[in-house]
Amino acid sequence: MANYFNTLPLREQLAELGKCRFMHLDEFEDGVEALKGKKMVVIGCGAQGLNQGLNLRDSGLDVSYTLRAAAIEEKRQSWKNATENGFTVGTYEELLPTADVVLNLTPDKQHTNVVETVMPMMKEGACLSYSHGFNIVEEGMQVRDDITVIMVAPKCPGSEVRAEYVRGFGVPTLIAVHEDNDPNGEGLALAKAYAVGTGGHKAGVLMSSFIAEVKSDLMGEQTILCGMLQTGSLLCFDKMVEEGVDPAYASKLIQYGWETVTEALKYGGVTNMMDRLSNPAKIRAFDLSEQMKDIMRPLYRKHQDDIMTGRFSETMMADWANDDAELLGWRADTAETPFEKTPAGDMEIAEQEYFDNGILMVAMVKAGVELAFETMTAAGIIADSAYYESLHETPLIANTIARKKLYEMNATISDTAEYGCYLYNHACVPLLADFMKPIKSDVIGKGLELDDTGVDNARLIEVNEAIRSHPVEAIGAELRGYMADMKRIV
Amino acid sequence: MPSGAISLDGLSVDFDGRFELVDITWTINPGEHWLIVGANGSGKSALAAVLAGEGSSISGTISGVPERVCLVSYERQAELIEAERRKDDADILDVISEGTPAAEIIADASHDHDLAQELVDSLGLRPLMGRAFRKLSTGETRKVMLIRALTRNPELLVLDAPFDGLDNKSLGWLQAHLAQLAATVPMVLVLNRFDECPDFITHVAYIDDGRLLETVARDDARAMAELGKLLHLQTTDLEVPAADPSAELPPLDPGEPLVCLTGATIRYQDNTVFENLDWTIEPNQHWQLSGPNGSGKTSLLALITGDHPQCYVNDIKVFGFQRGSGESIWQIKQYMGYVSTALQWEYRVGTGLRNVIISGFFDSIGLYSKSTDVQKALADEWLALLGMSHRADEPFNSLSHGDQRLVLIARAMVKHPPLLILDEPCLGLDDINRQLVLALIERICASGKTAVLYVNHRPQDRIPGIEEHLQLDA
Ligand SMILES: NC(=O)c1ccc[n+]([C@@H]2O[C@H](COP(=O)([O-])OP(=O)(O)OC[C@H]3O[C@@H](n4cnc5c(N)ncnc54)[C@H](OP(=O)(O)O)[C@@H]3O)[C@@H](O)[C@H]2O)c1
Ligand SMILES: [Mg+2]
Numbered sequence: 001m002a003n004y005f006n007t008l009p010l011r012e013q014l015a016e017l018g019k020c021r022f023m024h025l026d027e028f029e030d031g032v033e034a035l036k037g038k039k040m041v042v043i044g045c046g047a048q049g050l051n052q053g054l055n056l057r058d059s060g061l062d063v064s065y066t067l068r069a070a071a072i073e074e075k076r077q078s079w080k081n082a083t084e085n086g087f088t089v090g091t092y093e094e095l096l097p098t099a100d101v102v103l104n105l106t107p108d109k110q111h112t113n114v115v116e117t118v119m120p121m122m123k124e125g126a127c128l129s130y131s132h133g134f135n136i137v138e139e140g141m142q143v144r145d146d147i148t149v150i151m152v153a154p155k156c157p158g159s160e161v162r163a164e165y166v167r168g169f170g171v172p173t174l175i176a177v178h179e180d181n182d183p184n185g186e187g188l189a190l191a192k193a194y195a196v197g198t199g200g201h202k203a204g205v206l207m208s209s210f211i212a213e214v215k216s217d218l219m220g221e222q223t224i225l226c227g228m229l230q231t232g233s234l235l236c237f238d239k240m241v242e243e244g245v246d247p248a249y250a251s252k253l254i255q256y257g258w259e260t261v262t263e264a265l266k267y268g269g270v271t272n273m274m275d276r277l278s279n280p281a282k283i284r285a286f287d288l289s290e291q292m293k294d295i296m297r298p299l300y301r302k303h304q305d306d307i308m309t310g311r312f313s314e315t316m317m318a319d320w321a322n323d324d325a326e327l328l329g330w331r332a333d334t335a336e337t338p339f340e341k342t343p344a345g346d347m348e349i350a351e352q353e354y355f356d357n358g359i360l361m362v363a364m365v366k367a368g369v370e371l372a373f374e375t376m377t378a379a380g381i382i383a384d385s386a387y388y389e390s391l392h393e394t395p396l397i398a399n400t401i402a403r404k405k406l407y408e409m410n411a412t413i414s415d416t417a418e419y420g421c422y423l424y425n426h427a428c429v430p431l432l433a434d435f436m437k438p439i440k441s442d443v444i445g446k447g448l449e450l451d452d453t454g455v456d457n458a459r460l461i462e463v464n465e466a467i468r469s470h471p472v473e474a475i476g477a478e479l480r481g482y483m484a485d486m487k488r489i490v
Numbered sequence: 491m492p493s494g495a496i497s498l499d500g501l502s503v504d505f506d507g508r509f510e511l512v513d514i515t516w517t518i519n520p521g522e523h524w525l526i527v528g529a530n531g532s533g534k535s536a537l538a539a540v541l542a543g544e545g546s547s548i549s550g551t552i553s554g555v556p557e558r559v560c561l562v563s564y565e566r567q568a569e570l571i572e573a574e575r576r577k578d579d580a581d582i583l584d585v586i587s588e589g590t591p592a593a594e595i596i597a598d599a600s601h602d603h604d605l606a607q608e609l610v611d612s613l614g615l616r617p618l619m620g621r622a623f624r625k626l627s628t629g630e631t632r633k634v635m636l637i638r639a640l641t642r643n644p645e646l647l648v649l650d651a652p653f654d655g656l657d658n659k660s661l662g663w664l665q666a667h668l669a670q671l672a673a674t675v676p677m678v679l680v681l682n683r684f685d686e687c688p689d690f691i692t693h694v695a696y697i698d699d700g701r702l703l704e705t706v707a708r709d710d711a712r713a714m715a716e717l718g719k720l721l722h723l724q725t726t727d728l729e730v731p732a733a734d735p736s737a738e739l740p741p742l743d744p745g746e747p748l749v750c751l752t753g754a755t756i757r758y759q760d761n762t763v764f765e766n767l768d769w770t771i772e773p774n775q776h777w778q779l780s781g782p783n784g785s786g787k788t789s790l791l792a793l794i795t796g797d798h799p800q801c802y803v804n805d806i807k808v809f810g811f812q813r814g815s816g817e818s819i820w821q822i823k824q825y826m827g828y829v830s831t832a833l834q835w836e837y838r839v840g841t842g843l844r845n846v847i848i849s850g851f852f853d854s855i856g857l858y859s860k861s862t863d864v865q866k867a868l869a870d871e872w873l874a875l876l877g878m879s880h881r882a883d884e885p886f887n888s889l890s891h892g893d894q895r896l897v898l899i900a901r902a903m904v905k906h907p908p909l910l911i912l913d914e915p916c917l918g919l920d921d922i923n924r925q926l927v928l929a930l931i932e933r934i935c936a937s938g939k940t941a942v943l944y945v946n947h948r949p950q951d952r953i954p955g956i957e958e959h960l961q962l963d964a
Binding site for chain 1: 758759801802803816836849852854855856916954
C-alpha cells in the first residue's frame, strides 16, 4: 500500500486540503433518519467506541459491538465495557455479515490489520466508517469498491463525547466522505446522520475531507496541542526550580496553569487570554512569544512538511513495526522528568495568579497557537480547520494535564498524537535552550512585581494591534459566533 | 437556664379539639424578644396564645411565665366583640343598647391611665372614645386592644399581628413605641410578613403544623434569609406557573401507565443490584420509593429515565415507548422532570437562573437552544414563586446548595411533565432548606397533572398527597 495523498496530483492534493465548510444546523433536519433501522456494528470498545456507541443507541439507533476473538474469550476491558452497558457483543463472523454500517474504532496502528480482516466479511454495499483518516490517507488502504467509506471524527476525547451528549449538547465534529468509495452517493447522508446520532450537530460540524482531517489533525496534536504543552511544562518547571521557586508551587502552577490560561481562549481567543495580563505583562508576553515564534518557526514547518510528505507516518510506522520501542521508551522518560515526579502543592492559587505568575506560559500558548495556525494555512489547510486543530482544542488538552499531568495527557490522546508529541518535544527543548537561559522568575513563578505598572501608549497600541489582527483571531471570532448562535452557554 | 427564663418543655396543647401544638420545647431568656412566623394555620397564633395561658395542656410543662402577660390577637378581639354583642342580646329592656363606649373598654383594663390617654391621642382614637366599642371598625377595635395591653404594665407582651390594618401614621407611631418599650418589657410578636420584623427582635421561631421547627438568632443572616424565602413560598399568593401553551408535548394515551417495568433486573459481573422487579406507575399517581443506601433506588430510577445503560436489556415501557425499539432518549426525557444531587453536581455551570429554568424545556444542562419569549416569561414566573425574581441573571453556581435545589425543581417542572422524579431532593440540606424544598414539592403535588415519584431513604419524610409506596431492601 502506498501513501494515498502522495498518489494524487498536486491539483487534487490542494483541492482536498482546502475542503472545509462549517455546516448549518438546518442541514441536519433529517436527523438520524438515514441510519434508522440499519444495523451499526462497532469494532473495538475503547474510548471512542464505547462513548460514540452509547450516544448512537440513545439516539434510537441499533448498535452492537464486535471484538477480536481474544478480547471476548479473555473478557477484556473492551468486552466488559460493551456487555456491562447492555450491548450485544459478538465475533466478527457473527455480526459483520449482516452489518449495514461498520464503525472502525480500533487504534490507528491496527487499522490495516483490522480492515483487511473484516472487509471480506462485510456485505455488499455496506458502509465502513472511521474517526480518523490515517489508514486511508497515510497507509493508502484500498477498500472494496462497493463499500461506502466515511469519516465522523469528534474533535474531543471519548469521555467528552459522552458527557456533552448527556448534557443535551455535543462536541464539534468533522465529517468526510472518501470520494473514491462512495458508490451509491449516500456517504454524506450517512455521515450527517451519524454526526446527529453522536450529538455533534449541536456543537458544529465541519464538512471536510479525509486528507484535510489527517494533515491538520496530525499537525495540531504534534505541535501546539500536546508537544508545546509538554515542552512548556518541562522547561517552565526546571526554570522555576533553578530560580528558587518552591517546587510544589511550580508543579501546581503548571499543572493547573495550562487549563486556566487556555480557558480564556474559549471565550475570546488569544486576544482575551492576553487581555487577562496587566499591560506591562502583556507586552512582556508578546515580546517573548515573538522571540519564540522566530526560534520555533522552522520546527513547525518541519513538522508540517514531514506530515505532508508522509515522512512522519513512515517514521512512526517503522516504530509500530518495531513493537513501539521508541514510543514506550519516550513514555517512560517522560514519567521520570522532575515536573512529572513533583506533586502539586496544596497552596491556594487564585485564578488571576495563574496569569500573573505564568507570563511565559501564556507566551508559549500564544506562540504555539499562532505558529501552528500560520503553518497549517500556509500549507493549504483551510482556516476553519486550522482553527479547530490549534486554538479550539488547546483548552481540551490542557484539561487533561490538570487531571494527572503529562501522564494523563499522553494516556488520553491517541498513540499517534503521543508519538508526534515526543518528536516535537525532543526537538523543541534544545531549540529553546538559549532562549531560556536569561529567563527569570519574573515571567515564570513570581510575577513582575512592578511598583509602576505604566506603559508606553504607542507600544501598547502596537502590541494590541498585532495580537488582534492575527488571522486566527478573525476566523476564531466567526466560528465562536456560530457556537454562540446556538446559544451555547458555557 | 438563667433565672427569669420562660421555658416550654415537650409541651403539647389542645385547642378545643380544633388544633394542637405538639411537643414544643422553647426557651425565652431575659433580654430576648421573639418573632413567631409560619404559614397560615401553622399554629403561630396558638403558640403565642399559650404564653397567655390559653389551650389545655396535654403533656409537657411550661414554666417561668410572668403574672401579667398581655395578649393582643384577633381571637381576643373577636371574643371581646362577641361579649359586647352578647351583652346586647341579654338586654331584655326594649331600649336599644348602644353598647359599652370605647373609653370605658379602655379604662376597664388600663393600669396606667395617663399613658392610655396619650395613646388614644397618638393613635387618633380621641373622636371615637364615646362610640360603642362594637361599632368601631376592625382597625379601630384593634387599636383599642393595643391600648389596653400596653397600659396594663405588662411583664410579657404578646402581640399577634399587631400591625395588620393600621394606617401608616399609627403604624409608625406604634413601632416607635414598641421599640422604646423593648428596653424594659420582653415581647413576643407574631407577624405574617417577615419584612415587617422590628429591629428589636432578637430571635425568630418558625412553626409549621403545630410544631416548632426552627429557632434562629436574628444575627444569623443566612438562616434569616432562608427563613424569609420559606415564608414567601408558604404564604405567597402566586400560583405554580402554567405550562407553555405553544409547546405542548405529543399527547400520551391516558389509559396507558406512565411506566411499566416487568421483571426488571440490574446485574454486573460480580453483583446483582436487584432482580425481577415489577412496577407500574399510572398517570397522576404519586409514589414514594424508599430503601436503604445501596438498595438500588437510584439505579431503578435510572432505568426509567434511560440513564442506566441496562435499560436496553430490560422489559421497560415508558410513556408508551418500549425501550430499545428505536426511540431516542430525548423522546423519553421530554415527558419527565428530574432532580437529584447527581444532577446538581453535573449542573456546574455559570448559566443565569432564568436560563437554568428554561433549560428544563430542552432537558439540557446548560442552554443551547434559542428560547421563546413565552418560555422566558414562564421562567420569570417560577423565579417569582421562589422569591428569586431579583436574581434572574445570577450565575447558578454562585447559589447556595438549597437555592440550587429549588431552581432545579423549577427547571424540572417548568414544562409540566407527566412524571416528576425527585431523587432524595432534601439530601444534604439543613432543616430550613428541607422545609423549603418540601413546601415547593407539596405545592407542585397539589397543582396539577404531574405524577410525583419521590425517593428517599427515610420513610418518615413524607409528603402529603403521596399515597403509593415502594420499598426496596438492601
Ligand atoms: N482518543 C481520542 O481522543 C480520539 C479522538 C478522535 C478520534 N479518535 C480515533 O478513534 C479511533 C479509536 O481510538 P480510541 O482512542 O478510541 O482507541 P482505544 O481507546 O485505544 O480503543 C481501541 C479499541 O480497539 C480494540 N482493539 C485494539 N486492537 C485491536 C485489533 N487488532 N483488532 C480489533 N480490535 C482491537 C481494543 O480492544 P481490545 O484490545 O480489548 O481488543 C479497544 O477496545 C482511532 O481511529 C482514533 O484516531 C480518537
Ligand atoms: Mg485531533
